Every structure is written in structure tokens, then in C-alpha cells.
Amino acid sequence: MSRRRGLAALLGPPLLWLVVAYLGALAVIFATAFWTTDPFTNQVVRTFTLENFADLFSPTYLRIIGRTLLIAALVTVLCIAIAVPLAFFMARVAPRRLRGLLLAAVLVPLWASYLVKAYAWRTMVQPDGVLDNAFGATPGYGFGALVLTLTYLWLPYMVLPVYAAFERLPETHLEASADLGARPLATFRRVVVPALLPAIAAGSIFTFSLSLGDYIAVQIVGGKLQVLGTAVLQNITLDLPFAAALGTVSALIMVLYLLAVRRTGALDNL
Amino acid sequence: MRLGRGAKIALTAFATVVFTFIYVPILVVTLNSFNSDRTFGWPPPGFTTQWWNLALQAQGPRDALLVSVKAGLGATAIALVLGTLLALALSRFDFFGKHAISILVVLPIALPGIVTGIALQSVIQNLLTPVFGIGAGLFTIIVGHATFCIVLIFNNVTARLRRMGGSLEQASADLGARPFTTFRRVTFPLLRSSLLAGALLAFALSFDEIVVTTFTAGPDSQTLPIWIFNNLFRPNQAPVVNVVAVVLIIVSIVPVWLAQRLAGADAAESRI
Numbered sequence: 001m002s003r004r005r006g007l008a009a010l011l012g013p014p015l016l017w018l019v020v021a022y023l024g025a026l027a028v029i030f031a032t033a034f035w036t037t038d039p040f041t042n043q044v045v046r047t048f049t050l051e052n053f054a055d056l057f058s059p060t061y062l063r064i065i066g067r068t069l070l071i072a073a074l075v076t077v078l079c080i081a082i083a084v085p086l087a088f089f090m091a092r093v094a095p096r097r098l099r100g101l102l103l104a105a106v107l108v109p110l111w112a113s114y115l116v117k118a119y120a121w122r123t124m125v126q127p128d129g130v131l132d133n134a135f136g137a138t139p140g141y142g143f144g145a146l147v148l149t150l151t152y153l154w155l156p157y158m159v160l161p162v163y164a165a166f167e168r169l170p171e172t173h174l175e176a177s178a179d180l181g182a183r184p185l186a187t188f189r190r191v192v193v194p195a196l197l198p199a200i201a202a203g204s205i206f207t208f209s210l211s212l213g214d215y216i217a218v219q220i221v222g223g224k225l226q227v228l229g230t231a232v233l234q235n236i237t238l239d240l241p242f243a244a245a246l247g248t249v250s251a252l253i254m255v256l257y258l259l260a261v262r263r264t265g266a267l268d269n270l
Numbered sequence: 271m272r273l274g275r276g277a278k279i280a281l282t283a284f285a286t287v288v289f290t291f292i293y294v295p296i297l298v299v300t301l302n303s304f305n306s307d308r309t310f311g312w313p314p315p316g317f318t319t320q321w322w323n324l325a326l327q328a329q330g331p332r333d334a335l336l337v338s339v340k341a342g343l344g345a346t347a348i349a350l351v352l353g354t355l356l357a358l359a360l361s362r363f364d365f366f367g368k369h370a371i372s373i374l375v376v377l378p379i380a381l382p383g384i385v386t387g388i389a390l391q392s393v394i395q396n397l398l399t400p401v402f403g404i405g406a407g408l409f410t411i412i413v414g415h416a417t418f419c420i421v422l423i424f425n426n427v428t429a430r431l432r433r434m435g436g437s438l439e440q441a442s443a444d445l446g447a448r449p450f451t452t453f454r455r456v457t458f459p460l461l462r463s464s465l466l467a468g469a470l471l472a473f474a475l476s477f478d479e480i481v482v483t484t485f486t487a488g489p490d491s492q493t494l495p496i497w498i499f500n501n502l503f504r505p506n507q508a509p510v511v512n513v514v515a516v517v518l519i520i521v522s523i524v525p526v527w528l529a530q531r532l533a534g535a536d537a538a539e540s541r542i
Contacts, residue, residue, distance in 0.1 A: 007359055007363045013351070015356075
């Protein structure tokens with residue numbers, strides 16, 4: 001058997017699956033974004049139009065896109081702000097024998113059901129719920145609760161790469177910096193942060209993309225809040241081409257984001 | 271970096287707060303499954319196992335559990351075959367377009383799930399149902415899940431193949447074994463634990479998935495997460511939903527815990 005035939009036998013089935021079941025479906029939905037619907041039957045009509053994309057620039061949808069980007073950005077920033085000190089503690093401050101345990105403690109909730117975690121926050125923020133009784137205040141369903149829940153959901157995706165980066169950072173670099181007279185804060189800014197950037201970028205791919213595409217958590221804790229995901233959902237039955245255009249926009253934002261962070265070497269850190 | 275005592279105490283306090291933040295919501299859900307108050311008033315006024323009994327007898331969650339298990343097994347089986355083939359091809363051969371394929375395999379989990387969801391839904395409605403007579407149901411759920419489970423198997427097997435190197439396979443070939451014999455007697459036994467680890471992760475992911483499943487599940491084939499979501503906003507179902515949620519936590523954590531132990535040294539290399 002020639003090597004070429006062997007390769008074809010290995011590659012054939014998985015490529016056929018991914019191209020037909022996945023890329024084929026994606027191609028259909030991107031094409032749909034350029035079609036229109038019959039105003040009476042709501043059926044998709046296959047005539048080319050850019051109208052769906054023009055409609056995106058209406059104030060309503062610009063606001064929804066802006067709000068979604070703001071949520072994704074806030075969640076990413078919060079995840080970074082929590083993950084960096086936490087990962088530093090796990091990798092450098094905590095006793096060595098505890099490190100594996102701490103890592104597992106971050107990993108386990110990552111795999112607990114996404115839906116259940118969103119649901120857990122619903123019971124946390126509900127009126128007369130845990131937060132209300134513990135602190136006498138709750139953000140209630142809405143923007144604040146959604147940012148909090150998404151931060152909670154995606155935090156492990158940021159902690160893991162940052163922790164790995166701290167582990168890789170040689171102790172000697174930190175000592176050299178201190179020996180050269182740098183105070184801890186200067187060492188952090190000039191030695192630690194540059195070493196962390198690719199890891200943070202890698203984590204942000206998840207925190208950003210997952211926040212961008214979310215439409216389940218927002219229904220559970222977001223109250224009546226409208227984001228890209230819910231807008232897609234509402235248009236599917238009546239105006240599939242417009243829903244497809246909204247979906248295309250979120251995929252496009254994500255591709256641009258991937259291209260932007262690729263420069264930091266984030267993709268090798270996934 | 272020499273940290274002062276104050277900084278160390280501050281960091282420890284910070285980490286304690288974060289770990290509390292991570293675990294309290296999960297703990298609250300678990301405790302609420304024993305909360306005698308129907309609307310989960312906090313602190314719980316009393317302890318009861320009534321909801322667990324109710325949930326264990328309810329037909330809805332039981333049917334949904336069956337669908338979830340079937341979907342998980344089906345998707346895992348397909349992903350095992352396709353992911354292993356792909357990992358072997360990409361680790362043991364050099365060819366044009368290799369880089370593109372390694373991106374293609376990650377794409378199903380990197381792009382927003384809702385895009386994948388509406389894409390599959392429109393294929394089901396416009397092609398599968400009218401042309402092949404296949405409606406949304408268990409089959410379409412499995413197809414969707416298998417597509418993003420491939421990457422889990424692929425990552426686990428690739429990590430193992432990289433660590434193994436190719437010398438054992440070469441030795442086998444030198445001794446006259448045909449490629450399939452080499453795979454059966456050399457490669458496969460070495461891959462076995464990484465396949466099991468990947469399969470457990472794939473099953474856990476499939477078991478928990480809701481974003482794509484919403485669009486591929488038919489009215490008669492609800493998975494457990496879909497059942498929870500559909501009943502989430504019905505006040506009188508709340509206690510049963512909560513019990514099912516606890517079951518879901520346990521079912522999705524145990525396989526991952528096992529997978530971590532099985533994968534051993536590979537685990538550090540593949541994080542997803």
C-alpha cells in the first residue's frame with residue numbers, strides 16, 4: 001500500500017464529514033444572509049440582496065451589536081482582572097503540594113454543566129435569593145447579572161492559560177529583575193506582563209467568543225435584555241435571511257478578533 | 271520576585287474570595303435540591319428529600335436522560351473514529367493543506383454556537399426533511415454533537431502520538447507488519463487510554479450541550495439540558511428542575527475527573 005493511498009484512507013472520512021456536515025451547512029447559512037423572504041408567507045426567496053446587511057445599520061441593531069460587544073469586552077476584562085492575581089497565587093504563592101489541588105478546583109467547575117451554572121446564578125440573584133439575603137442587595141435580572149454570570153462561566157478559560165504561563169516563567173527572570181533593583185511592581189509590569197500577554201490573548205478568545213454568541217444565559221439571568229444571540233433567535237422563524245446576516249456578523253467579529261490576537265502568538269497557546 | 275508579607279496575605283485573601291465565588295453557586299443549587307421551600311427562599315426553612323423522590327418518578331426527565339445518553343454514545347462513537355483517523359493523518363504525514371485542516375477541526379467550537387445551530391437547522395429544514403425524509407430528532411442531534419466532539423478526540427490522540435514518536439511503528443513495519451497490523455498490534459494498544467480519556471470528554475460535552483442542540487432537536491427528542499431549559503420558567507416545576515440540575519453536575523464532572531486521571535501526562539498538553 002502506498003503512503004499516498006494510506007493518507008487518503010485516513011483523511012477521507014473525517015474531511016468528508018467536516019466539509020459536508022459543517023462547512024456545507026455554514027455555506028448555506030452565509031448564502032441565506034444574501035437572500036430575502038416573501039412578505040406574505042415568510043418563506044425564503046432566493047434573490048440576491050444586500051438589504052439584510054443594510055438593516056443591521058438601523059439604530060436598534062447597532063445598539064444591540066454595541067451592547068453585545070460591550071458585554072463581551074467587560075466580561076473579558078473582568079476575567080483578566082480576576083485570573084491574573086489568582087493564577088499568580090496558584091503558581092507562585094501557594095505551597096507547591098497544593099498546586100495540583102487548586103488547579104483541579106478551577107477545572108472541575110469548568111466542566112459542570114453550563115446550563116446549571118447559569119441557572120445557579122438565577123437562584124443567586126433572584127429577589128429574596130442568596131445575594132438578597134446575604135448582602136441585602138441584588139443586581140436583579142439584567143445587564144449586571146448577565147456580566148456577572150458570563151464572567152463566572154468563562155473564568156476558568158482565562159485562569160488555565162495564565163496559570164500555565166506563570167508556571168513557564170522562570171523564577172530566575174524574576175530574581176534577576178529584583179537584583180537589578182526593580183521593585184515588585186516594576187518587575188510585574190516589565191517582566192511578568194509581557195510573558196503573560198499571549199496567554200491572556202488565548203484566554204480572551206474563549207471569554208470573548210463565548211460571550212458574543214451566548215443566548216441561553218441571557219434568557220436565564222438577563223431579563224428582557226437584547227443581545228446578538230437573542231436577536232438571531234427572534235428572527236429565525238419569520239426572517240431567516242436577517243437572522244443569518246446577524247449570525248454572519250458575529251462570526252465575522254470573531255474572525256477579526258482571531259486575526260487581531262494571532263499577532264500575540266495566542267493561537268499557539270490554545 | 272520577593273513579595274512582602276502583606277502582598278502574600280492580600281493574594282491569599284483574594285484567592286479565597288475567588289474560590290468562594292466559584293463554589294457558592296454550585297453549592298446553593300445542591301442545597302436547594304433539599305430546600306423545603308418551593309421558591310427556594312434563602313436560608314432554607316427546612317430539609318426535604320421530597321423533590322428527589324418527585325424527580326426520580328417524573329417521566330419527562332427520564333425520557334430526556336435516555337435521549338441524552340443515546341446522543342452522547344452515538345456522537346462519541348462517530349467522533350472516536352473520525353478524530354483518530356484525522357489525528358493519525360496529521361501526526362504521521364506531511365501534506366499540502368495540513369494547517370488549514372487543523373484549523374477546520376477547531377472551527378466548530380471556536381465559532382459562536384448559535385451560528386452552527388442555525389446553519390444545521392436550515393440544512394435539516396431545507397434538505398434533510400424534504401429530500402431524505404429525515405426530520406429533526408436523535409439522528410440530527412448526533413450529527414451536530416459529533417461535529418464538535420471530533421476535536422476532543424483529535425486533541426487527546428494527537429498529544430499521545432506526539433509523545434510516542436514514530437519509532438515503534440517503524441520497527442513494526444521493518445519487521446514486516448502491514449499498516450493495519452501495525453495499527454492493531456502497536457498503535458492502538460498505546461492509544462487506548464488516550465482514546466478512553468477523549469471519549470469521556472466527548473461524552474461529557476455532548477451530555478451538557480444546549481446551544482447547538484436547541485436547533486437540531488425535534489419536539490419528540492429533548493435532551494436533559496433542553497428539558498431543564500424548557501421547564502426553567504415554570505414555577506411549579508422549579509424543585510424538579512433543580513434536582514435534575516444537580517444530577518447534571520454530577521454526570522458531567524465524573525467523566526472529566528476520570529479522563530484527567532487517564533490522560534495523565536498528556537493532560538497538560540491538551541486543555542480543551
